[in-house]
Amino acid sequence: MDFCDRVRLVRHSYHLRDRASSRSASDGLSPSFFLLIEPPALADTGRVIPHPAQTFRGWGMSLAWEANDLYGGGRQPARIKDPQLQSQYMDLLYGDPTTRLTLGLNVARYNIGGGDDPTHTSMRADAEMEGFRAGPGAAFDWTRDAAQRRMLQEARIRGANIFEAFSNSPPFWMTVSGSSSGSTVAHQDNLRPDMRESFVTYLTTVVAHFRDVEDVRFESLEAFNEPDLSWMAGGRQEGYSASYSSQKMLIPMLADRLKQDGLDTFVSGVDMNNVGDAVEAAGQLSPRALSALGRLNTHDYRLVNKPAQLKRFKMLAQKFHKPIWMSELGCCFANQGDRTEMWGALFMADSVRMDLRDLGAEAWVLWQPDWNVIAFDENGGAPRPEKQFYALAQYTRFIRPGFQIISAGGASNTLAAYSPALRRLVLVSTNWDKETPNNLDLSAFGGLPSSVAVYRTTADEAINLQKGTISLSSKLHIIDTLPARSITTYVVDGISPLNRPRRHRLPPDLRHRGTKWDAVGQSGQRCAESTHQRCSQL
Numbered sequence: 001m002d003f004c005d006r007v008r009l010v011r012h013s014y015h016l017r018d019r020a021s022s023r024s025a026s027d028g029l030s031p032s033f034f035l036l037i038e039p040p041a042l043a044d045t046g047r048v049i050p051h052p053a054q055t056f057r058g059w060g061m062s063l064a065w066e067a068n069d070l071y072g073g074g075r076q077p078a079r080i081k082d083p084q085l086q087s088q089y090m091d092l093l094y095g096d097p098t099t100r101l102t103l104g105l106n107v108a109r110y111n112i113g114g115g116d117d118p119t120h121t122s123m124r125a126d127a128e129m130e131g132f133r134a135g136p137g138a139a140f141d142w143t144r145d146a147a148q149r150r151m152l153q154e155a156r157i158r159g160a161n162i163f164e165a166f167s168n169s170p171p172f173w174m175t176v177s178g179s180s181s182g183s184t185v186a187h188q189d190n191l192r193p194d195m196r197e198s199f200v201t202y203l204t205t206v207v208a209h210f211r212d213v214e215d216v217r218f219e220s221l222e223a224f225n226e227p228d229l230s231w232m233a234g235g236r237q238e239g240y241s242a243s244y245s246s247q248k249m250l251i252p253m254l255a256d257r258l259k260q261d262g263l264d265t266f267v268s269g270v271d272m273n274n275v276g277d278a279v280e281a282a283g284q285l286s287p288r289a290l291s292a293l294g295r296l297n298t299h300d301y302r303l304v305n306k307p308a309q310l311k312r313f314k315m316l317a318q319k320f321h322k323p324i325w326m327s328e329l330g331c332c333f334a335n336q337g338d339r340t341e342m343w344g345a346l347f348m349a350d351s352v353r354m355d356l357r358d359l360g361a362e363a364w365v366l367w368q369p370d371w372n373v374i375a376f377d378e379n380g381g382a383p384r385p386e387k388q389f390y391a392l393a394q395y396t397r398f399i400r401p402g403f404q405i406i407s408a409g410g411a412s413n414t415l416a417a418y419s420p421a422l423r424r425l426v427l428v429s430t431n432w433d434k435e436t437p438n439n440l441d442l443s444a445f446g447g448l449p450s451s452v453a454v455y456r457t458t459a460d461e462a463i464n465l466q467k468g469t470i471s472l473s474s475k476l477h478i479i480d481t482l483p484a485r486s487i488t489t490y491v492v493d494g495i496s497p498l499n500r501p502r503r504h505r506l507p508p509d510l511r512h513r514g515t516k517w518d519a520v521g522q523s524g525q526r527c528a529e530s531t532h533q534r535c536s537q538l
Contacts, residue, residue, distance in 0.1 A: 044429060044482070046409025047441035048416050050497035053360060053405045054323075056417065058162055059396045060107020060365040061093065062328060063151045065237075068126040069370055073147030076125040079376045080383065089383045090151070092374055094158035097397040103389070104396050107162045107363050108155040109327065110218070112206050113145055114169040114180040114238055123181060127237040131171045131180075132206060136198070142209060152216060162363070164268065164327075165207055166222040168238035169231070170199045180238045182231030189243040190231070196250060199223075204257045207265055220268040221258065222297060222327070223250055227270065228277040244284040251285070255292035266294030271327055274301050275309045275359065282316045290320055297327040300355055303336065310358040323362045326355040330367030331388065342459040342485050344372050345391035349430040349487045352395050353415040356405050366392070390457040390464040394487045397465075398426045398455075411440055418497075423447075425492040431482035438488070440478040445495040448476055453491040458483050 070086060072078030080086050097104035115131020116123060130144040152163075169180040174195035177183045183190040191199060203221060210216045224242045231239025242250075247270055255267045270285070272278040278298035282290070296317050317324045329351055337343035355361045370376060373392065375384045399417040403426070408416040414429040425445065429438055442448055451471045457464050470490070473479050478490055 044411045044413045044431070044436060045439040045441075046407075046411030046414065047444065048411075048425070048427065049407040049409060049444055050404075050418055051407055052418075053357075053407070054362055056356065056399060056401060056403045056405055057362045058106040058401045059103065059392075060105050060109060060160075060162070060363060061369060062109040062111065062166070062365065062367055063148050063155070064109075064111035064129065064368070065126045066368045066370060067148035067151035068129075069376065071147040071150055073145070074125065074128050074130055076128075079378070081380060085380075085382055087154075089374065090154045090158060092383060092385060092389070093369060094155045094160055096159065097393075097400075101385070101393075102397075103393055104159075104400070105155070105366075106160050106401060107164070107365060108152055108160045109164045109166055109365060110148065110152055110210075110216075112165050112167045112203060113148075114167065114171040114174075115144075116180040116238070117172045117178060120172075120179060120181075120234075122234045122236060123238075124236045129168070129238060133171060133202065135173050140205065140209070142213070149214065153214070156216065163216055163218045164220045164222060165203070165210070165218040165265075166225055166271065166327075167203060167240075168225045169240040170195065171202065174199055174202075175240075177233040179233035179235075180240075181235035182233050182239045183241060184233050186230040186232065187241050189246050190240055191242065191246060196246070196253065200250065200253050200257050203254065204261055204263065207258070207263055208261060211263065218265050220295060221254065221265050222268045222271055223254055224269055225271050226273040226299065228272045228274075228281070244281070247281075247284075248286045248289045251289040252292045267292055268295040268297045268325070268327075269293055271297045271299055273299050275313050276306065279309060279313050279316065282313070282320075293320075293322060295325060296320070296322045297325045298359075299328040300326050300351060300359075301329065305350065305354065307354055307358045310354055314358065314360040317360065324360050325363045325365065326351075326359060326361040327363075327365045328367045329355075329365075330371040332372065340459070341372070341387035345387040345457065345487065346430060346432060346485060348388050349391045349394065349428070352392070353413070353428065353430060356417075357408075357415055360405075385464075387457070387459075387464075391487050393465060394455060394457055394489045395428055398489055398491055399428070409441070411438075414438075414440065420496075423494050423496055425490075425495055427478070427490040427492075429482060429488045429490075431484065431486050431488070433484055435484050436482045438478065438480040438482050440490070441476065442472065442478065442492065442495075443476040444498055445476075445492075446498045447495045448472060448492065449494065452478065453493075454480075455489040455491070456483075457487045459485040 068076040069079045093103055094105050095102040111129055113129025113131045132140045132144055170191050172178055172180040175190045176192055177190055207218050207221055227242035231241050251267055258265050270281050272281050275298050331347050332344045355364055372386055373388045375386055403417040403419045406416045406418050408414040414427055417426045427440055451469045454468045454470050456466050470480055482488055
């Protein structure tokens, strides 16, 4: 749908509304009665343009509690006890998607546990992470956290090649409250000032050990996990409400120590709970702290979509010359959606699209698969992929590391990605509650086939990554009808961007007359009338 088509539609809708308003006045009805009638679903229409925004590096997950659930750790017994089924679970997460059903993750985030006071019993069994030091005088015990270390290695042998270490809290004995779950006063910084250097040493020592002994090089190290939240002592998980002053001190300290110790690891941060808080945090950090960050991380928890915040954070990252990761998201909480599997699947699909397109993330990281992605069988049976698994797979199996995120034009519900090496274009469209036309213009590419592969997941329990084909129109468009509550992936192979014609500068006598020039059409001609004048005649 081009600009003038939209003008026609808007004018028509206003014409109907005005008629309804005048009629309601004579009938004694409220105009709002007529405005409750929902307009027909608009087509998701756009011309796919191969202008790369960022090169995508990978999909991942945080290991953390999932490792305790899978293998058993600390007080948490394994929820899958059969080694073969444990292996199946890992196969669903990491591996080559061309060979089996898997999300094909390649990023693993490892949680460096602080460890809580062993006399405390408030934490959930699976969320209680073992620290490597029991106290200030104790030696490092590298036999601890066996479950998560095992999961890290299982991910690595299945192809994980990007690793990040992150901390949820300092060890309990470094905290003001004596608890790694938080402070006794809301939003109070819980790291004792005299323990800042010790905390830095703790983190960098773990990073060095994994490099030297576990054969895992952490690309990045994140010292703060959601410091914008109020983590309280006696809570059910580790948490640390770090003040901005502590962040400003610890980030440069950590970067200096990593360099001093000869570790090829940079500091990332700061993992705020949501993008709005991440925007605020970027404005609070000192120039020295920002300079010490090798990458900006953010979580993307939210109740409503706010694309403007994502774009603002992207602009800040560009200003500071930093790449971005969306480093944690899971769904769903009790107050989200309609509690159906498909609602969560669509929420996650929307999130991926916006995080890659609007936020500009180079990596997208799931929180925990047992949050409605893969279900454990409490009777000891095989793990079961849920709708969120298939929703994510609509992206992860096809948009692989090395793909470029490109523009889908005006198709606001579609993510576009292209691999120059594979000559493959991938388009993923999300549709919510109404059957909707889809119109994707591929004419900016050459070598187009007559038909393309289609993969679709819907609310129907049996339709998960269902494969089909669709023919291109004579104008080289994908014309499709998206079912209600569906996610659709189009895969187009063997194509390359066409050479774009040079844009000629306007003659000097036409440059500053206030004329709005149309984009070059297929004929290569430009309309000499203003957009307003041209459309006013429709």
